[in-house]
Amino acid sequence: MIEITGLTKRHGRRTVVRDIGFTALPGRVTGFLGPNGAGKSSTLRVLLGLDFADAGTALIAGKPYRELDRPLRTVGALLDGGGAHRSRTARAHLSWVAASNGISRKRIPEVLELVGLGEAARKRAGTFSLGMAQRLGLATALLGEPEVLVLDEPVNGLDPEGIRWMRRFLRSFAAEGRTVLLSSHLMSETAATADDLVVIDRGRIAARGTVAEITGGHAGLEEAFFALTTGTDGGRTR
Numbered sequence: 001m002i003e004i005t006g007l008t009k010r011h012g013r014r015t016v017v018r019d020i021g022f023t024a025l026p027g028r029v030t031g032f033l034g035p036n037g038a039g040k041s042s043t044l045r046v047l048l049g050l051d052f053a054d055a056g057t058a059l060i061a062g063k064p065y066r067e068l069d070r071p072l073r074t075v076g077a078l079l080d081g082g083g084a085h086r087s088r089t090a091r092a093h094l095s096w097v098a099a100s101n102g103i104s105r106k107r108i109p110e111v112l113e114l115v116g117l118g119e120a121a122r123k124r125a126g127t128f129s130l131g132m133a134q135r136l137g138l139a140t141a142l143l144g145e146p147e148v149l150v151l152d153e154p155v156n157g158l159d160p161e162g163i164r165w166m167r168r169f170l171r172s173f174a175a176e177g178r179t180v181l182l183s184s185h186l187m188s189e190t191a192a193t194a195d196d197l198v199v200i201d202r203g204r205i206a207a208r209g210t211v212a213e214i215t216g217g218h219a220g221l222e223e224a225f226f227a228l229t230t231g232t233d234g235g236r237t238r
């Protein structure tokens with residue numbers, strides 16, 4: 001479970017996230033949706049202990065990230081494509097992360113299979129397509145068998161097959177009773193993957209609820225997104 005309460009984040013004198021709160025529940029995929037610059041990455045960076053909040057809390061399994069005993073065993077994250085060094089093979093990259101987090105090497109072939117990279121274990125990350133790099137990032141996030149996954153724009157740049165694969169993977173992960181939070185600026189894709197949506201606009205929560213609650217009453221998914229993120233339908237916040 002992820003619990004964000006009263007979170008505010010400033011960069012210099014600008015407040016980019018203002019007093020937001022939401023939860024992402026086990027067994028569900030929660031989409032964190034908003035236009036570019038809305039504050040999604042800033043929120044996720046605080047959640048993952050990469051940045052400090054100016055106010056409020058962001059908890060994973062009841063604790064701030066920095067207080068988790070073995071973070072990789074609680075939460076896996078996919079930000080900016082995963083961060084494998086170009087000259088390292090997929091397996092070497094995973095070995096390095098596993099070793100530095102006290103995770104058994106036995107887990108490496110398992111995660112490579114899980115993300116469909118079993119055949120590419122000896123290939124260098126620098127030769128990977130964007131889709132393969134995303135899968136390697138996901139394999140890294142899964143090393144510690146976490147109960148929570150946090151992904152920032154995981155389908156950016158993926159082809160339709162890659163998008164479909166990612167959607168199915170995240171759905172099956174949540175179906176095991178685990179928690180998925182994924183950020184996106186794509187309403188249709190997120191609505192097809194998520195159970196719940198949190199819509200953020202200019203640093204504030206514009207709406208939150210199930211996909212049906214958020215999109216109901218609008219002509220279509222994109223209409224709902226634009227109505228919510230341009231303030232013409234501000235009454236839907238709850």
Ligand SMILES: Nc1ncnc2c1ncn2[C@@H]1O[C@H](COP(=O)(O)OP(=O)(O)OP(=O)(O)O)[C@@H](O)[C@H]1O
Nearest residue numbers: 011012016034035036037038039040041042043185
């Ligand atoms: N380190 C920083 N210093 C100053 N401003 C920043 C910094 N990081 C983000 N911002 C600003 O904060 C605002 C929110 O950015 P953020 O990246 O959180 O949005 P986002 O919803 O993730 O959008 P995107 O999808 O474009 O990344 C933007 O106006 C951005 O320019």
